[in-house]
Amino acid sequence: MRVEIRGLSKRYGRRTVLDGVSLSIEPGEFLAILGPSGAGKSTLLSAVAGLLAPDAGRIDLDGLIANDPAIRIPPSSRKVGMVFQNLALWPHLSVEKHLSFVAPGEDPTPLLARFGLGPLRKALPAQLSGGEAQRLALARALAGNPRILLLDEPLGSLDRPLRDRLAQEIASLHASSGTTTILVTHDYDEALRLSGRVAVLAEGRVEQVGSPEEVYRRPATRRVAELTGPVSFVPAPDGREYALRPDEIRLVESGEGEAEVAAARFASGRWRIQVRFRGTLLEADSPVAMRFGVRVAVSWSEACSRVPGREGPPGG
Numbered sequence: 001m002r003v004e005i006r007g008l009s010k011r012y013g014r015r016t017v018l019d020g021v022s023l024s025i026e027p028g029e030f031l032a033i034l035g036p037s038g039a040g041k042s043t044l045l046s047a048v049a050g051l052l053a054p055d056a057g058r059i060d061l062d063g064l065i066a067n068d069p070a071i072r073i074p075p076s077s078r079k080v081g082m083v084f085q086n087l088a089l090w091p092h093l094s095v096e097k098h099l100s101f102v103a104p105g106e107d108p109t110p111l112l113a114r115f116g117l118g119p120l121r122k123a124l125p126a127q128l129s130g131g132e133a134q135r136l137a138l139a140r141a142l143a144g145n146p147r148i149l150l151l152d153e154p155l156g157s158l159d160r161p162l163r164d165r166l167a168q169e170i171a172s173l174h175a176s177s178g179t180t181t182i183l184v185t186h187d188y189d190e191a192l193r194l195s196g197r198v199a200v201l202a203e204g205r206v207e208q209v210g211s212p213e214e215v216y217r218r219p220a221t222r223r224v225a226e227l228t229g230p231v232s233f234v235p236a237p238d239g240r241e242y243a244l245r246p247d248e249i250r251l252v253e254s255g256e257g258e259a260e261v262a263a264a265r266f267a268s269g270r271w272r273i274q275v276r277f278r279g280t281l282l283e284a285d286s287p288v289a290m291r292f293g294v295r296v297a298v299s300w301s302e303a304c305s306r307v308p309g310r311e312g313p314p315g316g
């Protein structure tokens with residue numbers, strides 16, 4: 001399904017939650033909407049699902065204006081599968097009835113098997129572990145073959161190994177089914193590794209849309225740089241700032257070095273070193289550990305991305 005969102009706005013009282021959001025999602029695409037808590041992500045997703053009426057703007061689903069009051073496409077006809085942040089399972093329905101309620105007459109067995117829920121088909125939500133409940137929410141969203149899958153922080157409350165496993169499941173699901181998918185998350189790792197394109201949302205506005213690599217390597221703004229991964233800022237000669245990722249900074253121990261090691265921690269197979277440099281803290285990757293207080297020389301490539309500084313570029 002192709003989704004075209006144009007100029008979407010939503011206010012609650014005096015608060016603007018969505019401020020002219022425009023986005024196109026191609027059929028079969030996996031788009032992540034990444035933003036901090038309160039950015040308006042869930043509101044945007046609910047509008048696409050038809051659960052919330054925007055104040056202005058339009059949403060086209062395969063060329064049909066979904067939110068036009070005259071030809072309003074109700075949520076039930078949009079062929080939308082959704083996983084809500086709080087899962088919203090039905091406490092009195094068994095696992096298998098969750099699926100048969102959404103897709104009456106369809107055999108739930110294959111979906112149950114796919115999500116490892118076969119042995120739990122008679123269980124009630126209260127009898128499921130966190131991971132099982134999350135898998136049920138996903139299975140229910142897929143029942144009835146939706147044309148678009150909307151995922152609102154679907155891995156939110158799970159512990160890390162479970163998150164990783166379910167993330168893989170979502171990725172392979174998308175790869176095999178090709179269902180258009182929109183994932184909402186505040187977690188940049190999740191957004192960047194699962195999606196084909198990322199829309200960075202902050203204060204109800206789209207700050208940048210691009211491939212995971214684009215938003216990471218060439219963030220358009222300071223805000224995007226901060227929201228898409230670990231980053232350090234260093235003033236650039238042109239009044240902007242270098243937005244430096246840990247792997248873009250090189251540290252070499254040297255008595256002459258301008259910087260000093262402030263902390264070192266081991267993470268995912270390499271060292272993440274914090275150094276004091278020209279009045280700020282930089283975070284850099286290093287294959288080797290570095291001792292607290294050691295002097296280091298810092299360098300980075302001039303090709304690194306630059307963003308408007310805190311004060312904005314001079315004259316701009």
Ligand code: ADP
Nearest residue numbers: 012017035036037038039040041042043044184
């Ligand atoms: P996100 O999903 O990015 O965390 P939300 O879309 O849930 O953000 O919410 C964005 C802002 O809108 C928040 O400040 C939230 O408090 C506010 N908000 C959301 N729903 C309502 C509502 N029904 N009434 C009033 N304010 C709301």
